[in-house]
Amino acid sequence: MKPDKKLIFELSKPGRVAYSLPELDVPEVNLGELIPESMLRSQPAELPEVYEVDVIRHYTELSRRNFGIDNGFYPLGSCTMKYNPKINEDVARFTGFAKIHPYQPEQSIQGALELLYTLQNDLATLTGMDQVTLQPAAGAHGEWTGLMMIRAYHESRGETRTKVIVPDSSHGTNPASATVAGLETITIQSDDKGLVDLDALRAVVGPDTAALMLTNPSTLGLFEEHIVEIAEIVHEAGGLIYYDGANSNAIMGITRPGDMGFDVVHLNLHKTMSTPHGGGGPGSGPVGVKSKLIPFLPKPIVAKKEDGTYGLNYDRPESIGRVKAYYGNFGILVRAYAYIRTYGPEGLRQVSECAVLNANYMMHRLAPYYEIPYPGVCKHEFVMSGRGLKQYGVRTLDVAKRLLDFGFHPPTIYFPLNVEECMMIEPTETESKETLDSFIDTMIQIAQEAEQNPELLLNAPHNTDVRRLDETQAARKPVLNCACN
Amino acid sequence: MKHRYIPMTAQDQADMMKVIGISSIEELFQDIPASVRYPGVLPMSEALDEAALLKHMKELADKNADFERYTSFLGAGLYDHHVPVVINHVVSRSEFYTAYTPYQPEISQGELQAIFEFQSYICELTGMAVANASMYDGATALAEAGALASGATKRKELIISRAVHPEARQIVRTTARGLNLDVVEVDYKDGVTDLEELQALVSEDTAAVIVQSPNFFGCIEDLRAIEPIIHSKKGLLVVSTNPITLGLLETPGKLGADVVVGDAQPFGISASLGGPTCGFFAVAEPLMRRMPGRIVGQTKDIDGKRGFVLTLQAREQHIRREKATSNICSNQALLALCASVYLSTMGKTGVQQVANLNVQKAHYAAGVFAQQSELALAFDAPFFNEFVVKLPDGANIDDVQAKLLDNGYIGGYDLGIAYPELQGHMLVAVTERRTKSEIDQFVNRLEACL
Numbered sequence: 064m065k066p067d068k069k070l071i072f073e074l075s076k077p078g079r080v081a082y083s084l085p086e087l088d089v090p091e092v093n094l095g096e097l098i099p100e101s102m103l104r105s106q107p108a109e110l111p112e113v114y115e116v117d118v119i120r121h122y123t124e125l126s127r128r129n130f131g132i133d134n135g136f137y138p139l140g141s142c143t144m145k146y147n148p149k150i151n152e153d154v155a156r157f158t159g160f161a162k163i164h165p166y167q168p169e170q171s172i173q174g175a176l177e178l179l180y181t182l183q184n185d186l187a188t189l190t191g192m193d194q195v196t197l198q199p200a201a202g203a204h205g206e207w208t209g210l211m212m213i214r215a216y217h218e219s220r221g222e223t224r225t226k227v228i229v230p231d232s233s234h235g236t237n238p239a240s241a242t243v244a245g246l247e248t249i250t251i252q253s254d255d256k257g258l259v260d261l262d263a264l265r266a267v268v269g270p271d272t273a274a275l276m277l278t279n280p281s282t283l284g285l286f287e288e289h290i291v292e293i294a295e296i297v298h299e300a301g302g303l304i305y306y307d308g309a310n311s312n313a314i315m316g317i318t319r320p321g322d323m324g325f326d327v328v329h330l331n332l333h334k335t336m337s338t339p340h341g342g343g344g345p346g347s348g349p350v351g352v353k354s355k356l357i358p359f360l361p362k363p364i365v366a367k368k369e370d371g372t373y374g375l376n377y378d379r380p381e382s383i384g385r386v387k388a389y390y391g392n393f394g395i396l397v398r399a400y401a402y403i404r405t406y407g408p409e410g411l412r413q414v415s416e417c418a419v420l421n422a423n424y425m426m427h428r429l430a431p432y433y434e435i436p437y438p439g440v441c442k443h444e445f446v447m448s449g450r451g452l453k454q455y456g457v458r459t460l461d462v463a464k465r466l467l468d469f470g471f472h473p474p475t476i477y478f479p480l481n482v483e484e485c486m487m488i489e490p491t492e493t494e495s496k497e498t499l500d501s502f503i504d505t506m507i508q509i510a511q512e513a514e515q516n517p518e519l520l521l522n523a524p525h526n527t528d529v530r531r532l533d534e535t536q537a538a539r540k541p542v543l544n545c546a547c548n
Numbered sequence: 549m550k551h552r553y554i555p556m557t558a559q560d561q562a563d564m565m566k567v568i569g570i571s572s573i574e575e576l577f578q579d580i581p582a583s584v585r586y587p588g589v590l591p592m593s594e595a596l597d598e599a600a601l602l603k604h605m606k607e608l609a610d611k612n613a614d615f616e617r618y619t620s621f622l623g624a625g626l627y628d629h630h631v632p633v634v635i636n637h638v639v640s641r642s643e644f645y646t647a648y649t650p651y652q653p654e655i656s657q658g659e660l661q662a663i664f665e666f667q668s669y670i671c672e673l674t675g676m677a678v679a680n681a682s683m684y685d686g687a688t689a690l691a692e693a694g695a696l697a698s699g700a701t702k703r704k705e706l707i708i709s710r711a712v713h714p715e716a717r718q719i720v721r722t723t724a725r726g727l728n729l730d731v732v733e734v735d736y737k738d739g740v741t742d743l744e745e746l747q748a749l750v751s752e753d754t755a756a757v758i759v760q761s762p763n764f765f766g767c768i769e770d771l772r773a774i775e776p777i778i779h780s781k782k783g784l785l786v787v788s789t790n791p792i793t794l795g796l797l798e799t800p801g802k803l804g805a806d807v808v809v810g811d812a813q814p815f816g817i818s819a820s821l822g823g824p825t826c827g828f829f830a831v832a833e834p835l836m837r838r839m840p841g842r843i844v845g846q847t848k849d850i851d852g853k854r855g856f857v858l859t860l861q862a863r864e865q866h867i868r869r870e871k872a873t874s875n876i877c878s879n880q881a882l883l884a885l886c887a888s889v890y891l892s893t894m895g896k897t898g899v900q901q902v903a904n905l906n907v908q909k910a911h912y913a914a915g916v917f918a919q920q921s922e923l924a925l926a927f928d929a930p931f932f933n934e935f936v937v938k939l940p941d942g943a944n945i946d947d948v949q950a951k952l953l954d955n956g957y958i959g960g961y962d963l964g965i966a967y968p969e970l971q972g973h974m975l976v977a978v979t980e981r982r983t984k985s986e987i988d989q990f991v992n993r994l995e996a997c998l
């Protein structure tokens with residue numbers, strides 16, 4: 064067995080340095096004369112002392128113990144793990160984008176503002192909305208921003224509406240965002256087709272309804288066929304409807320949330336627009352609204368002036384305020400803009416068509432081996448249940464761990480919550496038929512292994528850097544830093 | 549039809565449709581009502597080939613005045629520090645940047661260990677017991693700190709210093725409105741939080757006192773004096789800090805802070821028009837299970853090998869839904885990696901040296917400003933690398949900035965934008981990147997622009 068990978072702190076040897084700093088070129092003054100001793104650190108921070116080769120080898124070794132899309136297939140449902148184009152990385156690093164400050168005079172950041180303005184408009188067109196803010200840093204941040212606007216809209220009309228309705232298949236961020244926006248969540252059951260139950264919806268809407276939050280296609284990969292009726296039910300009750308854009312990769316250029324009747328939309332640029340997820344972030348969650356909600360958008364908004372130059376509009380008296388410092392995750396917005404310019408509108412439509420075809424192909428090929436709770440047509444992703452394997456003492460978790468042995472990232476598991484032993488598979492458009500077939504064949508083999516040799520799954524993974532980890536111990540007696548001193 | 553990121557050939561498409569049992573792609577979209585289908589081609593920006601796209605992006609980038617072509621004295625929360633070249637090499641490793649959140653720990657030990665080391669760095673620098681995996685930025689982290697304080701104390705009032713970054717205060721207010729909390733601002737006096745006024749405002753209803761040190765004016769707050777004011781009323785002390793100052797300044801943890809947040813942008817992260825940067829969030833031990841966001845913990849695998857996992861997830865939205873401590877899901881992991889690589893590179897002596905360079909150069913610059921007949925320093929309080937210069941009465945800062953730009957300088961922040969009483973005051977930042985001659989010439993040029 065290989066020894067544990069060392070922490071960077073464990074590589075430290077006093078006297079080594081990995082930095083190069085300039086000599087002080089102004090007369091040095093005793094620090095105590097500049098800042099009172101009482102404000103200075105009584106003990107230095109015990110950071111490691113290593114040289115540059117240690118730094119590079121340490122992080123290179125860590126990178127080798129990590130799995131990204133560039134390593135292989137990553138069918139993590141609802142996360143849209145598509146290829147992250149390299150040109151996007153290159154352009155975001157252009158000095159004129161990377162080394163600029165948000166408080167520079169507007170005339171000195173015209174290129175950046177032009178990019179933001181164009182992206183705002185393109186995203187508004189893509190979603191069928193009237194105006195877009197690029198400030199939110201992630202999807203959940205966008206949800207909260209949208210709900211705060213919905214709340215402000217109702218309040219501006221003298222109405223107190225406190226309830227947010229979500230289906231049982233919704234992302235956990237939806238109810239969490241509602242709480243942070245000071246609203247209460249009502250969860251409704253899906254019908255037997257996995258769709259919003261219209262009667263259940265009718266039963267809960269009323270004068271206290273602030274909004275319905277809907278992911279469409281849903282986390283089950285199903286398009287809400289009755290979306291027009293759903294919008295009518297909520298609107299007639301005086302509520303608004305919110306589009307969780309996590310699954311937008313299924314519908315680009317085909318249908319738009321704005322045309323379906325949604326009032327507020329967020330997009331996850333780190334999903335649909337290919338920006339890299341970075342091991343957990345940064346993301347970007349722009350929010351689009353219909354005209355009646357424009358006054359409440361966070362400030363500032365990027366605007367084009369009459370003289371053709373671009374500026375930042377802070378004069379927004381009804382705005383919900385500011386939701387993020389400066390103007391959003393600009394570096395991510397640059398990548399998303401480059402992605403849109405790579406495809407154009409017809410290319411984006413092709414993206415969605417291929418993503419949907421890939422998902423349906425996988426679902427059909429896997430159907431004889433795994434239970435498909437909602438057969439028929441799926442969109443960009445679909446769910447399977449692993450409950451048929453329980454008779455062999457095997458669970459979905461074991462299937463996921465066994466996939467690691469074959470070099471695949473597993474699907475999203477145990478979500479959505481309304482499907483027992485759920486696996487949620489999203490192939491995206493950037494995977495070849497050969498890759499899909501290889502994954503499908505592996506899944507078929509694993510289903511056979513479950514029946515014939517369940518131990519193989521129960522003890523998986525077998526050849527990863529570490530094997531199954533004790534998560535209970537981690538939570539019961541938390542060790543959250545190296546406490547190296 | 550062909551595209552370099554899409555592998556599907558006509559034959560693939562035909563084979564796959566045959567397996568599904570359809571004769572056109574259109575059949576896969578039959579469940580979308582005709583009335584909501586988009587009939588034509590969306591009127592969006594058109595596609596460009598790779599070379600044309602590079603050219604277009606370069607043209608946009610070149611319209612911006614960047615810190616390589618211009619000499620910047622602008623800070624106000626985002627600083628022009630040297631970025632060690634190794635950082636870009638590490639974060640460009642696509643095993644890191646093309647990975648999702650490490651949900652499968654067996655194949656994500658690299659990311660998990662990197663986050664664990666980031667948490668360790670933040671704890672060591674801030675003097676706190678526990679840190680999380682990162683937040684969107686320093687400003688949203690501060691807003692989350694206010695929410696945490698309210699939850700922990702079951703109180704509804706936040707008292708925030710006017711010397712906290714104006715945009716962070718705005719976000720605290722937006723967040724507080726969502727949670728139905730009251731925000732009270734305490735004024736500043738001589739560049740630091742007015743302690744007499746603070747003493748008068750704090751009560752048994754106060755969930756937290758929120759200060760920033762060094763504050764927005766660059767002045768170092770007297771945390772030793774602020775701490776008893778809030779703790780005597782059993783509220784929490786929330787401190788926002790610039791982490792690069794902690795190479796030399798006493799840790800907020802040692803001075804009694806309950807929550808310490810900030811933005812790790814000075815640690816090797818591009819300013820990038822303000823984002824993405826990296827918020828950090830650290831707390832005292834008793835508040836551990838109230839923290840927002842991802843947390844990585846150390847454990848063992850079934851063979852007894854050391855390993856790392858996402859932990860304490862019972863706080864989080866995907867488990868707790870509407871009862872979660874926060875709605876945060878995505879964070880800023882790749883920027884936390886930048887900060888970690890920066891700190892690994894600087895190490896124990898480097899963080900002290902870079903902090904000292906900032907202090908020495910900024911104080912030299914302040915001395916030069918103070919010697920000019922038409923310029924004066926606004927405040928006497930101790931500072932780190934940023935200070936406030938008062939321009940002569942009637943000076944038009946917009947004009948001054950424009951003239952500075954024409955001369956190759958990005959001037960300091962116009963405080964009149966956020967503080968009506970500070971019209972004609974400029975917040976000047978001096979990092980280790982500024983040379984003596986740049987400082988001397990900038991001061992001369994500024995006087996000439998008046």
